[in-house]
Amino acid sequence: MSTTTSPSKHLLELQGVHTHIGAYHILHGVDLVVPRGELTLLLGRNGAGKTTTLRTIMGLWQASQGSLRFDGRDISRLHTPQIAGLNIAYVPENMGIFADLTVKENMLLAARQARTVAQIDEARLQWIFGLFPAVQKFWNHPAGKLSGGQKQMLAVSRAIVEPRQLLIIDEPSKGLAPVMINNMIDAFAQLKASGVTILLVEQNIHFAKRLGDSVAVMDNGRVVHAGRMAELAADEALQRSLLGLAL
Numbered sequence: 001m002s003t004t005t006s007p008s009k010h011l012l013e014l015q016g017v018h019t020h021i022g023a024y025h026i027l028h029g030v031d032l033v034v035p036r037g038e039l040t041l042l043l044g045r046n047g048a049g050k051t052t053t054l055r056t057i058m059g060l061w062q063a064s065q066g067s068l069r070f071d072g073r074d075i076s077r078l079h080t081p082q083i084a085g086l087n088i089a090y091v092p093e094n095m096g097i098f099a100d101l102t103v104k105e106n107m108l109l110a111a112r113q114a115r116t117v118a119q120i121d122e123a124r125l126q127w128i129f130g131l132f133p134a135v136q137k138f139w140n141h142p143a144g145k146l147s148g149g150q151k152q153m154l155a156v157s158r159a160i161v162e163p164r165q166l167l168i169i170d171e172p173s174k175g176l177a178p179v180m181i182n183n184m185i186d187a188f189a190q191l192k193a194s195g196v197t198i199l200l201v202e203q204n205i206h207f208a209k210r211l212g213d214s215v216a217v218m219d220n221g222r223v224v225h226a227g228r229m230a231e232l233a234a235d236e237a238l239q240r241s242l243l244g245l246a247l
């Protein structure tokens with residue numbers, strides 16, 4: 001007789017995660033769940049520990065205590081390349097783009113399975129061009145010449161050049177003009193519809209309300225509230241108490 005275990009509802013689960021950076025104790029027991037197929041937002045004041053949480057998930061900082069499970073597997077002792085190898089893509093705040101290389105070369109470097117553009121899945125590339133037309137338009141241009149918004153689009157394109165289970169992105173709308181933010185919202189709505197699970201740090205309220213399914217709010221190195229984004233969006237008193245402002 002064979003037994004099958006159904007996958008957990010949560011693709012990523014952090015329990016009681018502590019992180020130290022040098023002498024500083026930054027995360028003080030983070031509990032966070034990222035439901036499969038949803039877009040989860042990590043909100044919170046400056047310095048709350050959002051970026052440190054993302055970096056800890058990716059193994060860029062080692063958790064000193066607590067558990068991190070991805071797809072049911074303990075990832076707390078894995079190194080960053082092993083974590084990326086589980087089909088988790090991370091776009092840091094500085095975007096990780098190679099300014100001297102062309103957009104094409106940047107994409108090719110991100111496509112681990114391809115040595116030439118012809119080896120990148122053509123349908124996937126066309127899908128990315130549809131999401132982010134600037135990537136196609138500036139294909140042979142140095143990435144360093146792109147605008148901030150176009151760089152951000154390239155960074156997200158690099159993250160999805162191969163199928164991913166989880167996308168982790170630090171403030172995709174940071175510094176973008178409103179029209180670019182709307183483009184980014186449309187692209188993320190399509191990404192969500194494609195079934196990929198997404199964890200975003202995001203300060204832009206419009207972005208958060210339009211796209212968030214679930215939300216976790218951090219303060220002082222802990223998650224102090226977790227729930228549905230729609231509930232937080234409807235509760236101004238809760239927003240004020242958690243974020244110090246109403247969305």
Ligand SMILES: Nc1ncnc2c1ncn2[C@@H]1O[C@H](COP(=O)(O)OP(=O)(O)OP(=O)(O)O)[C@@H](O)[C@H]1O
Pocket residue numbers: 021024026044045046047048049050051052053
């Ligand atoms: N390399 C480091 N060395 C020492 N302290 C750090 C380091 N990186 C972050 N910190 C501290 O850790 C705390 C959390 O920082 P983190 O960047 O995770 O916050 P955040 O919520 O992402 O904030 P922001 O919205 O400002 O990016 C802050 O007090 C910050 O000063």
